[in-house]
Amino acid sequence: MNADTELRAFAARLRGERSSGFELKEQERVAIIALVLGGRSYRNVAAIFGCSLGAVASTVRRYNKDHTFKVAPRKGRPKKVSGDTYVNLVHIPGSTILTLE
Template sequence: MVKVKELTIETRSAIMTLIKEGYSQREIATKLKISKGAVHRTIRRYSSTGGFKDKPRSGRPRVTTKTEDLHIITISKRSRKKTAPEIRTEINDIREEPLSVSTIQRRLRHAGLFGRVAVRKSLLRPQNKIKRLGQYP
């Protein structure tokens, strides 16, 4: 099945406005440059529901709740060096059903928290330490 580009709320409201003004479905389709079927489906949905909202979609339910997602994020932000497996063990102590590491990683990535490896920096030489402290010879 082909994925169809959905109509925006503005386009849907324009369709209903033109219908109320007396335009035919074919005229509306050519005026808005969309298919006649899209116009027909929009009119049918509006007459059955009274609004322009999309239908609820099916899909796999999320394993975590929003509060659990926030808890995962706060754990990561409080101790920045914790890895996803460490956060998982901490979360799984609380939960009945265990979470996977990939779920924890997904929640952190969605929050904008990405794992990074710190850059190795060379140690300061003794003369640079003296310069930094402001104790010139």
């Protein structure tokens, strides 16, 4: 087995059940950074991992900026009530409001 074949097999094991278009796993991001730092081109790394060139570029950009492999938390949907109002609603005696906390 040559080195490229072994890398593709390794990437396939890391990828597992991830479909194209889904977020890269942390282990994949670590391996992507290692290959890029080892001199591989973005295009070659993208082909090995079955992801887009942009995914490799944004992974490297994020690593260079924050020196981390983790993805920043997403903002999510805005709350409908403020924190103080929520606390007041939850602590009304005899209230039937259910919390999902």
